[in-house]
Amino acid sequence: MSKDDSLGESLRKQGISRRAFMKFCAATASVLALPPGMATVMAAALSRARRPSVIYLSYQECTGCGESLTRSFSPTLESLIFNAMSLDYYETLQAAAGTAAEAARKTAMKENWGKYLLVVDGAVPVGNDGVYCTIAGESAVDILTEAAKGAAAVVSVGTCAAFGGIPHANPNPTGAVAVSQIVRDKPVVNVSGCPPVPEVITGVLAHYLTFGSIPELDHLGRPKVFFGETIHDRCYRRPFYDQGKFAKTFDDEGARNGWCLYELGCKGPVTYNACATVKWNQGTSYPIESGHGCLGCSEPDFWDKGSFYQALSTGTWSGATVLGVAAVAGAAIGVGAAVVSRRRQAHLDNEKQPKEKQP
Amino acid sequence: MNLLDFARGPALEWSFAIFLFGVLWRLLGILLLRRVHDYSEPRAHRAALGALQAIVRRTWPRKEFRARTTYGLAISYVFHVGLAIVVFGFVPHILLIRSLLGVSWPGLPGAVIYFSAVVTLAALVMALIRRLTHPVLKLLSNFDDYFSWAVTIAPLVTGLLAVAHYGGRYENLLAVHILSVELLFIWFPFGKLMHAVLFVLARGQTGVVYGRRGAST
Amino acid sequence: MSSDIDTLHPLDIEGTRLTVKKPALRYDRQGDMSDDRRVEAAMRAFVREFGATSAAYLESCIHCGMCAEACHYYVQTNDPRYTPVRKLEPFKQAYKRESGPFAFFYRMFNLKPRVTVDELQQWQELIYDSCTMCGRCTLICPMGIDIAHLVGQARHGMFQAGLVPHELWAVAERAEREGSPLGATPKVFKDRIDWLSDEHGVEISVDREVADVLVSMSSVEIMKYPLAIVATARVLNALGEKWTIRLDGYEATNFGMLSGNAQWQKDLSMKIINAAIKCKAKLLLLPECGHAYGAMRWDGANMYGKPLPFEVLHVSEYLARNLGNGRLKVKNLPKSVTFHDPCQIARRGGATQAPRQVLGKLGVELREMSPSGDVNWCCGGGGGVVTIHRADDLRYKVFQIKMKQVDESGAEMLVMSCSNCRLTFDDGQAHFKWDKTAHSLLELVADNLVQ
Numbered sequence A: 001m002s003k004d005d006s007l008g009e010s011l012r013k014q015g016i017s018r019r020a021f022m023k024f025c026a027a028t029a030s031v032l033a034l035p036p037g038m039a040t041v042m043a044a045a046l047s048r049a050r051r052p053s054v055i056y057l058s059y060q061e062c063t064g065c066g067e068s069l070t071r072s073f074s075p076t077l078e079s080l081i082f083n084a085m086s087l088d089y090y091e092t093l094q095a096a097a098g099t100a101a102e103a104a105r106k107t108a109m110k111e112n113w114g115k116y117l118l119v120v121d122g123a124v125p126v127g128n129d130g131v132y133c134t135i136a137g138e139s140a141v142d143i144l145t146e147a148a149k150g151a152a153a154v155v156s157v158g159t160c161a162a163f164g165g166i167p168h169a170n171p172n173p174t175g176a177v178a179v180s181q182i183v184r185d186k187p188v189v190n191v192s193g194c195p196p197v198p199e200v201i202t203g204v205l206a207h208y209l210t211f212g213s214i215p216e217l218d219h220l221g222r223p224k225v226f227f228g229e230t231i232h233d234r235c236y237r238r239p240f241y242d243q244g245k246f247a248k249t250f251d252d253e254g255a256r257n258g259w260c261l262y263e264l265g266c267k268g269p270v271t272y273n274a275c276a277t278v279k280w281n282q283g284t285s286y287p288i289e290s291g292h293g294c295l296g297c298s299e300p301d302f303w304d305k306g307s308f309y310q311a312l313s314t315g316t317w318s319g320a321t322v323l324g325v326a327a328v329a330g331a332a333i334g335v336g337a338a339v340v341s342r343r344r345q346a347h348l349d350n351e352k353q354p355k356e357k358q359p
Numbered sequence B: 001m002n003l004l005d006f007a008r009g010p011a012l013e014w015s016f017a018i019f020l021f022g023v024l025w026r027l028l029g030i031l032l033l034r035r036v037h038d039y040s041e042p043r044a045h046r047a048a049l050g051a052l053q054a055i056v057r058r059t060w061p062r063k064e065f066r067a068r069t070t071y072g073l074a075i076s077y078v079f080h081v082g083l084a085i086v087v088f089g090f091v092p093h094i095l096l097i098r099s100l101l102g103v104s105w106p107g108l109p110g111a112v113i114y115f116s117a118v119v120t121l122a123a124l125v126m127a128l129i130r131r132l133t134h135p136v137l138k139l140l141s142n143f144d145d146y147f148s149w150a151v152t153i154a155p156l157v158t159g160l161l162a163v164a165h166y167g168g169r170y171e172n173l174l175a176v177h178i179l180s181v182e183l184l185f186i187w188f189p190f191g192k193l194m195h196a197v198l199f200v201l202a203r204g205q206t207g208v209v210y211g212r213r214g215a216s217t
Numbered sequence C: 001m002s003s004d005i006d007t008l009h010p011l012d013i014e015g016t017r018l019t020v021k022k023p024a025l026r027y028d029r030q031g032d033m034s035d036d037r038r039v040e041a042a043m044r045a046f047v048r049e050f051g052a053t054s055a056a057y058l059e060s061c062i063h064c065g066m067c068a069e070a071c072h073y074y075v076q077t078n079d080p081r082y083t084p085v086r087k088l089e090p091f092k093q094a095y096k097r098e099s100g101p102f103a104f105f106y107r108m109f110n111l112k113p114r115v116t117v118d119e120l121q122q123w124q125e126l127i128y129d130s131c132t133m134c135g136r137c138t139l140i141c142p143m144g145i146d147i148a149h150l151v152g153q154a155r156h157g158m159f160q161a162g163l164v165p166h167e168l169w170a171v172a173e174r175a176e177r178e179g180s181p182l183g184a185t186p187k188v189f190k191d192r193i194d195w196l197s198d199e200h201g202v203e204i205s206v207d208r209e210v211a212d213v214l215v216s217m218s219s220v221e222i223m224k225y226p227l228a229i230v231a232t233a234r235v236l237n238a239l240g241e242k243w244t245i246r247l248d249g250y251e252a253t254n255f256g257m258l259s260g261n262a263q264w265q266k267d268l269s270m271k272i273i274n275a276a277i278k279c280k281a282k283l284l285l286l287p288e289c290g291h292a293y294g295a296m297r298w299d300g301a302n303m304y305g306k307p308l309p310f311e312v313l314h315v316s317e318y319l320a321r322n323l324g325n326g327r328l329k330v331k332n333l334p335k336s337v338t339f340h341d342p343c344q345i346a347r348r349g350g351a352t353q354a355p356r357q358v359l360g361k362l363g364v365e366l367r368e369m370s371p372s373g374d375v376n377w378c379c380g381g382g383g384g385v386v387t388i389h390r391a392d393d394l395r396y397k398v399f400q401i402k403m404k405q406v407d408e409s410g411a412e413m414l415v416m417s418c419s420n421c422r423l424t425f426d427d428g429q430a431h432f433k434w435d436k437t438a439h440s441l442l443e444l445v446a447d448n449l450v451q
């Protein structure tokens, strides 16, 4: 397939019917919460769109995000949208290796300077001049900085790229940071999640292709359409939460009855993600439906917020030391205050009272 | 660290530390002052019983006093019971208590909690209005009274806002709610809220004296 | 009997109530201390009072205002100044600054300003004129704060500052000097006994070396209701008790306590205690006087510093005991009676049932006031208030509660077991030209004895 084909042509060449394409557009429009009429607009726009160049960089990551994205085979929506783009560099999938791979990246960057979409997964280590992640002798931070210069927009896929994720977790030995910490002068879309829901990734890309712009973002740079509500807001177990019915262990009566997992540490109430609405594995289910509470994976520092199995309302502190010290100090000062008062009294008792004079 | 992490982490730890620190300071500062022995011959050896009776019985007024106190007491009963329901009946609160003390009990449905909170809120507002208008209360009240009122109503207001998702993102509302509770904990030992502990002492003492005298506690 | 005090503060023996004559010029500040010295003296005395008990009380007030609803001064005037706990303000202020757990901060940041002499002087009226230490507020307080007890402690500081109401100071001083606040010196008392004994043909034993029962009297009785002496003698003689009155220890009132002088309180109590020990008494009989009961029954041993080697009974308790065990017999009295409970004996003394048992034996129809017993309304004359001329208007105001209660009971006869209450009732009766006369429970029994 040629890079210069329009998306519509490219799809036709692959034998994908107009019907299947419309279905994809409708589904994507609905995921993006667009009005139904927008599906046609999107189809028209996508048919006309030239396949944009995409450069996909991976740093401190586990490939979970890539797994999520490519989980299933053609003709899923994911593979479809990827065929619709010119993925010019992606270490995990590309055939080229070594200097050839790097050359491909450089060429793609040069040819599409100012127009390509930069997708990043993984955090970027900046500790010790970035030595903790290098590719072909160049540090991640340097590659990213350079690649970002020519990008039209950057998509940080996964919590590591979006917020630093697990590499950033305490004590963060490599000085890992989020992509947005490095790329300051380009629009950055954070598609967080560990990993993110695949439809969320494709949805963002489809939005970019359709409208030529990035979707509206929340204060953490996440697209509002997917990250506008908490898991808890849309959780099917919510009625049990409201009724005060909670599973106490993973195999008790409550768990079997599908009661709320709050007590088991579910962080759904403070986690903004699309799991409860878009779901996973082509809409099959999401973690809470499988009986496990939300870990809060789409939120910054989710790894450092105490145990996944501690309820949200409990505190996250190290130990009883501070409390012990406080108690001892309070007791000491209390005793001291009483001793001072008693001393004053004893002192006054020993003094002679002034003799009363008659009026 | 965002606001919620701060509220759930260091702020919670420090507020409990200050709470413990202050309560011990104040209690020991009172209890270790000097005591005089009472040599009088008791009419009845009922000191302990008297103390217990006073501690329990002073919870409601004698019938002779009811005519003049019912309105004020009804308000205070409503908000105390309401506070108890909200504080000790809501599962997230119980879980916090369990994580601290290891004890827990069954919670109440959300609807009961929200209803109690609204009623409690109304009763607290009425208590404030009464304080601002009743000549005796106006004269007695000082900063402590108003501030303690404010830190008591604050968690209710912030809690209800969090439940209603009103006024900000949920995690921030939740953080503000937790912070307001922490403010209550921090203020508790230093102001009148300490009455929740001191009532045992004051009532008990009078109970001991009256019990020995064989007088009605 | 003719010291300075007598010329400056002559007694009014003839009026309806017994006190010093209304002074033309009031001396409500004693001594010639500077203002600073007064404040300092008050503070010293306050600070000496603050033990764990008063601290717990002063710390736990929640400013709920309920105590006002129990206090006759607030209820009758609706003036919030009379809110019981507010009467303690200078005392509380001193506590917070000087002795409380956070005293250091109160001083450092001046969170509670120093008490001033003006404040103390202003509070004199609240601590003395408008508190009978009746303890109704103690009973209503949801925190169980014993405000009446704290008022007693606050009076100690006021006394040291020389800020006691004129009359109360004068009678207290007289009691310390003469042994009686109201002119019932040993000589006067002895004359009265001789006269009463002649007049009523009753044997009154004085100054026995050894006796089982030592009888004490209130100077109000000696000077105003001397028949109480006769009645006591009749009862004790009827019982065949080996009893006596001792001229070295008979005055049961304790104006040292009421005015706030702890040393005088002790001096006065020790006179009786020593007399009782000297005659090897097994029982000290206290007269119909409320605060005398509190002073000896509950404070006596603490003045003595160890348990008293004899029993202490109020005369109503003594009557109840001996009517109950049948040693004493009375005629039936076919009348309806209402009983006024003296605060210090009932609410604060615990002897609420004794007079009711006595009235039961007399077979009267008891018509209780509402409320009565432990929750009774104070007559308004206790705590030394009845002596203070300045407080008269207020006292009459609160006395109206009592009149209403008595009238509503519909009883034919009004009985009580405290001569100080009786004095207050007599004075109120005269003031309001009221048709109800107060009677003594003891005299009622004595009048109806079956010999």
Ligand code: HEM
Pocket (backbone or CB within 6 Å): B072, B073, B076, B080, B083, B127, B128, B131, B145, B148, B149, B152, B193, B195, B196, B197, B199, C062, C063, C064, C142, C143
């Ligand atoms: C557990 C034992 C407690 C007892 C026996 C108790 C008792 C009382 C009483 C008798 C009052 C006066 C009511 C009135 O104004 O008529 C009062 C007032 C008050 N209580 Fe409590 N209480 C307790 C616990 C608490 C707790 C845990 C809190 C809050 C955290 C609290 C908050 C308040 C507040 C704010 C007021 C004053 C309201 C106002 O008049 O402005 N109490 N309490």
Ligand code: SF4
Pocket (backbone or CB within 6 Å): A231, A232, A233, A235, A236, A237, A238, A239, A241, A259, A260, A261, A262, A266, A267, A268, A269, A288, A293, A294
């Ligand atoms: S399982 Fe989690 S997200 Fe679902 S209702 Fe319970 S707390 Fe909320």
Ligand code: SF4
Pocket (backbone or CB within 6 Å): A193, A194, A195, A231, A271, A272, A273, A275, A286, A287, A288, A293, A294, A295, A296, A297, A298
């Ligand atoms: S349910 Fe929570 S933890 Fe699980 S994938 Fe979704 S956002 Fe992440």
Ligand code: SF4
Pocket (backbone or CB within 6 Å): C070, C071, C072, C073, C083, C084, C085, C087, C130, C131, C132, C133, C134, C135, C136, C137, C138, C147, C148, C151, C378
């Ligand atoms: S002791 Fe009696 S007079 Fe004094 S404040 Fe209390 S209720 Fe009022």
Ligand code: SF4
Pocket (backbone or CB within 6 Å): C060, C061, C062, C063, C064, C065, C066, C067, C068, C084, C085, C140, C141, C142, C143, C144, C145, C147
């Ligand atoms: S009733 Fe008790 S707690 Fe209430 S204001 Fe009076 S003294 Fe304070």
